[in-house]
Amino acid sequence: xxxxxxxxxxxxxxxxxxxxxxxxxxxxxxxxxxxxxxxxxxxxxxxxxxxxxxxxxxxxxxxxxxxxxxxxxxxxxxxxxxxxxxxxxxxxxxxxxxxxxxxxxxxxx
Amino acid sequence: xxxxxxxxxxxxxxxxxxxxxxxxxxxxxxxxxxxxxxxxxxxxxxxxxxxxxxxxxxxxxxxxxxxxxxxxxxxxxxxxxxxxxxxxxxxxxxxxxxxxxxxxxxxxxxxx
Numbered sequence: 001x002x003x004x005x006x007x008x009x010x011x012x013x014x015x016x017x018x019x020x021x022x023x024x025x026x027x028x029x030x031x032x033x034x035x036x037x038x039x040x041x042x043x044x045x046x047x048x049x050x051x052x053x054x055x056x057x058x059x060x061x062x063x064x065x066x067x068x069x070x071x072x073x074x075x076x077x078x079x080x081x082x083x084x085x086x087x088x089x090x091x092x093x094x095x096x097x098x099x100x101x102x103x104x105x106x107x108x109x
Numbered sequence: 110x111x112x113x114x115x116x117x118x119x120x121x122x123x124x125x126x127x128x129x130x131x132x133x134x135x136x137x138x139x140x141x142x143x144x145x146x147x148x149x150x151x152x153x154x155x156x157x158x159x160x161x162x163x164x165x166x167x168x169x170x171x172x173x174x175x176x177x178x179x180x181x182x183x184x185x186x187x188x189x190x191x192x193x194x195x196x197x198x199x200x201x202x203x204x205x206x207x208x209x210x211x212x213x214x215x216x217x218x219x220x221x
Contacts, residue, residue, distance in 0.1 A: 008149060030207045031207050031208070033209075033210075035210075040215070040217075041214055041215065042113075042115075042199055042201075042212035042213050042214045042215050043152075043199070043201075043210075043212045044212070045209050045210070045211075048209070088151065088152070090210075092207045095157065095159065095165075096142065096154055096157060096167070097210060099151045099152040100151055101149060101150060101151035102149075102151050
């Protein structure tokens with residue numbers, strides 16, 4: 001079945017760039033998403049990329065999509081303590097989003 | 110403001126009791142979803158509804174029930190048949206088809 005995979009943890013120093021990676025199996029996904037979840041809260045859409053794009057940039061966020069390898073990444077420049085959260089990758093499935101397990105971003109001072 | 114409201118935020122239940130979690134949206138969205146979140150497992154789909162008076166089982170529907178009598182409301186009942194109900198429950202909605210999913214703030218259910 002359709003699957004989305006991402007590593008569970010990423011630790012970076014404050015001020016460095018964070019790169020969170022994700023792989024997916026459904027090549028027919030129209031949109032690919034990055035959601036952010038802060039502790040004890042719901043998820044909020046961070047950014048998304050349409051499947052015919054290679055890159056999307058939005059302020060400190062850069063999304064790269066490699067359709068051939070089915071690989072999606074989220075780069076956060078100048079990582080701040082407020083970026084500490086769980087980041088979910090998701091791909092459009094038939095009737096729902098297919099979710100990765102989430103990557104917990106840990107910021108070291 | 111438009112959005113999704115879940116209640117209660119925290120709920121404690123004794124074993125053997127049913128409990129209903131509320132989810133209301135004023136975004137005029139057709140599709141609504143219930144997810145369960147456990148640590149390190151991401152989101153698992155319990156039930157979804159693409160239109161009023163219709164709903165479908167997701168990946169982990171056993172022990173849960175839903176109704177969709179109004180477009181704005183999609184309550185989830187956690188029944189006593191659910192073997193391990195302690196979890197964080199998230200409700201979401203979207204307009205239909207591909208596009209952004211909007212989430213509520215979640216309800217944390219603890220079974221004592």
